[in-house]
Amino acid sequence: MFITGPRRTTRPLPPSPPWLPLIGHVHLVGALPHVSLRRLAERYGSDGGLMTLRLGVVPTLVASSTRAAQAVLRAHDRCFASRPSSVCGDVLSYGRLGIALAPYGEGWRQAKKLAITHLLNASKVQSYCAAREEEVALVITKIRGAAATGTAVDMSELLSKFTSDMVCRAVAGRSFRVEGRDRVFRELIDESNALLAGFNLDNLYPGLATAAGGVLVRSARTKAERVWERWDRMIDKQIDEHATVLHEDQDCDFIHMLLSLQEEYGLTRDAIKAIVVNMFAAGTDTAYLVLEFAMAELILHQEAMATLQYEVRSSITKGQNTIFEDNLVGMTYLKAVVKETLRLHPPSPLLLPRVSLEDCDIKSFHVPAGTSVLVNVWAIGRDPKEWDAAEEFMPERFIQNGEVKGIDFRGKDFQLLPFGSGRRMCPGINFAVASIELMLANLIYHFDWKLPKGVDKIDMTEVFLLTVSRKEKLRLVPM
């Protein structure tokens, strides 16, 4: 409804590298798009950090500086508030329902309002404090077993299970660990991410979905439908169980809340299911990646590890044998470590793709309606014009007079945008940060950590698959 026809303008498009017929700039985007897009922006972007690429046939605006991000996410927030359609995304989101992949409009607005007001607000997140403390205690017990025998722990697996168990408890009221469903859940998240990640045929040539009966994207659609069917069966079962068990406290988990608010928000069953998939998928991979990168950076920076350990170990009263959430309040260095990890390793380095709803002018450039938009928050977090020693892990950069101050990550400061900004910003910040801080504080409080015998360095090579993870599993020995 907001899309307008082409407008006469004398302004040029933002600058572009040379391109090839048919593929445009696809050949210039490597396996780590955030890295290659930064390199391209440095060479070809405007000094305000804007660049246009043609990815297949899709015109794409790339914003790679603080000023460019501010223009896209604040000054023109409404214009860039939609998400592009794609064959796999449309299937996995029940036909563009829910929040994360829904187009800008009334359905998205209602779903997001519901999530912010009822599912993920600060007091709701606080109500999961006991669940978080229980889940953290389970992880610590497991690590203790390994510490007793001097065995290395697969931190990647342990931390990813922790975040998915936390999300399952919030969404469905219990973890899927007991029934062994956590493995299926893990597979579904990995397969969905692989289908949604970036630059596949369907995203590069959207016309293929309709051309020649959609033959060329049939295989992608079939794969997406298979994954969707498995999601659907799992969530249907959860909803049926919730609908039959009337809980005294209808606020106890997301599914109960969604069912009790169904009428007020005019939600269909499919809309509920799409929101549930969003919560499962968006909440799991992101938070665990931050924990894993934080541990890897701390092992690489032993001084930071020692400072954090000192803070955590001296912050609690004698005789207390674990860290509770109440203890986190004064842990300045812990919060600075989390911020610094989010600066260097934002799990979604290009945010989620957006699309412009109407023609707009940004500074001296013209951006036509229907342009895809990527904001390279990874490049912005490492921009030497914004950050001293930009590539270094230095949590103390966020500490002033003993307090965590300065640039924050909640979408107001455009130098640090791991959760995005504006209307499409992540609604799960409180939920994620609460789990990350409590888990990290306990990992550091209970154990000293070292690399396994024979391993003398940590390989920080990344893999891009919607989110960015470390290529190698992180294996550490607790002591």
Ligand code: HEM
């Ligand atoms: C460290 C953890 C997390 C990070 C770094 C993160 C990051 C992001 C980013 C970058 C976006 C896209 C923002 C944009 O386009 O401007 C996003 C969207 C979203 N996130 Fe998160 N997220 C995290 C945790 C969570 C959690 C725990 C939940 C829910 C349980 C969640 C739910 C969502 C949803 C529903 C959206 C879609 C918002 C929309 O399209 O309006 N996220 N997140």
